[in-house]
Amino acid sequence: MNIGTAPAARAPLTDVLAVLSRHLQRIKAAPGVMILTQTMPITMLLFFGYVFGSALAMPGRDYRAFLVPGLLAATAANGIMVGMFQSSQDCQRGVMDRFRTLPMSRAAVPFGQTAADLLTTAVGMVPLILVGLAAGWRIEGGPLAALGGFGLLLLLRFATSWLGCWLGLLIRNEEAAGQLGSATFVLPLLSSAYIPTDNLPGWLRTVAEWNPISAMASATRELFGNASPAADAAWPVAHPVAGTIIWSLALLAVFVPLTVRRHARGGE
Template sequence: MTTTATNPVPARSRPLVDGAAAASRVLAKLRHDPAGIALTLAAPVMLVLVFGYIFGSAIAVPGSGDYREFLVPGLFVTIAFNLIPAMIAMARDSGRGVVDRFRSMPISRVAVPFGQAAATALYGLGCLLLMAACGLLVGWRIRTGIGPALGALGLLVAFQFAATWIGMFLGLVIRNEEAAGQLSVLVLPVGMLSNVFVPTAGMPAWLRTIADWNPVSAVTAAVRELCGNPTAPTNGAWPLEHPVLASLLWTALLLAVFVPLCTARYARPRD
């Protein structure tokens, strides 16, 4: 049978081309949604203003630090951990048959989620930079140097990349845009159960253990340390005593778990 003659598509896979196309799909959608971008950017700005000035007037940070300088690194991490857009986008693609179409095409099945995660991380980087500018306006400062600050940024981008994979995996499991939207309410407390807004020292012991071992706490502590911002007591918890190493380990662990889970789920023939 002369299948090769009638088959215009080379069977070999070209992951980079596929990934780039998938990434440009995500970025093209963003370009058409300036209102969505404005909203995504406005949320962290609001957080800085609301928490910085309302909580900041009442909460004292141990060690005579400024609350807003304590808070801003935590808000960076809250934004980096925002896996909701990735979850909703993947749930929508999955529910509407876009994923099925891609899966019926001769393209690399790993490259498509990778491209989407990369594009999401790129967008996240833009959000982080804008938020850093807002932080500088309300009194947050980098007290170390450009090297550690870039280290903090790298850590945040890596953490966000990992969180995106969690979001995409959840979206593939849920496969329904509305349900994913409703589930996003449950993601919020994960950010609250940490040292982002208040030091964990005052929490009940069981809650403190959870908060101390929350990856969000480790990354927050790492960013504070790298930028020379006020830090909270570590309560002797290992991740808070070695926040940079703990953040790297957490990021690696999340990627090691969710990249294979997500790609397998994306690629596997299902119902």
């Protein structure tokens, strides 16, 4: 698709679809980043679930049933790394400057990028879910609750991809974004994605429970019927569905306008 031939009267939705198509073609041509980000949770499931599973066993609970929703939550948060890498790569290679010279909506580029990431994430979660089912995890709640859980995962992924897109426009350097993106691996470790927060030191437990990934992990466990929220936890974990929605909407409210404005202004 040749975006450069777009007429000046194009509708914003047409621009978004054009950019979305460009990103899907980009992933098809160079699928390495997507493969890496989608296979990492499966590797973590096999590593933590089988290598460390016995050491991390919890009385009365199956650890792999606890782990799979946490890995899905970590996948949702991984939009930061992917969005940051893609935006910084386009900035460094001059693609963003080219977009700004075209008669198209300034919001279309980030919206198209984040929409493409949402679609690929929805597809990319399927292998993790299948491996999780093979490992013994089950969705024990009702179908509507389960659909709500997957909807929340995609909502948080959409929000974190906007944060990543803004960071990429800010950094504008592919190598720096790759290094910073690797640091985001720590975020799930400081949450309840992989381990319960009950036995953490007081200050660390507070940090972990106010981590949006903890709210997302607790929400998926609740909606999939794998565990109930901890009543004595911080508010986002004690009310994880509401907490995840609030975190996601807050991220979108802050970073959608910041990202659109940053793209429109270029390197200013």
